[in-house]
């Protein structure tokens with residue numbers, strides 16, 4: 001009995017070790033050629049295990065991170081604009097854009113993926129990436145122009161960069177599906 005239990009436990013441990021190293025291998029394999037290799041690895045490691053095993057699951061993990069980052073920028077912009085009304089105008093189009101990322105681009109991209117239509121997902125995520133690239137520049141230039149006023153700026157600029165980079169990573173992974 002004890003012996004059986006022992007071998008059950010070792011089989012369990014062994015299969016855990018195999019699954020952990022398979023994940024590490026699959027993440028390394030996916031991120032190896034990425035433009036943002038480190039961000040790719042650290043983002044995929046955050047995802048639930050079962051999503052780490054396939055490019056489809058991995059792209060969902062990255063897209064989920066995009067959503068979290070964009071949501072946090074929306075909140076940051078709201079706070080900054082409430083404190084410093086002067087920046088409302090330069091930031092208004094990006095406020096709108098990041099809201100669209102959360103409420104429109106992401107849900108539509110996820111839906112396309114879930115319908116096994118990676119081409120449509122790529123179109124949607126590409127549009128979001130173009131917008132994120134522009135908004136990142138606007139966030140940075142507004143930050144530079146109003147540096148004295150914007151004490152909380154670094155945080156916004158920092159997560160703004162991640163939205164674009166994460167979208168690029170999502171596209172790199174989605175391209176493995178077509």
Ligand SMILES: *[C@@H]1O[C@H](CO)[C@@H](O)[C@H](O)[C@H]1NC(C)=O
Pocket residue numbers: 028029032033
């Ligand atoms: C990572 O990329 C290099 C070349 O850039 C290649 O030699 C290596 O085999 C790749 N590793 C994996 C795990 O795909």
Ligand SMILES: *[C@@H]1O[C@H](CO)[C@@H](O)[C@H](O)[C@H]1NC(C)=O
Pocket residue numbers: 042043046065066068069072159162
């Ligand atoms: C933004 O994405 C990064 C990378 O995936 C993640 O570590 C971080 O928690 C995200 N930020 C927010 C505020 O969700």
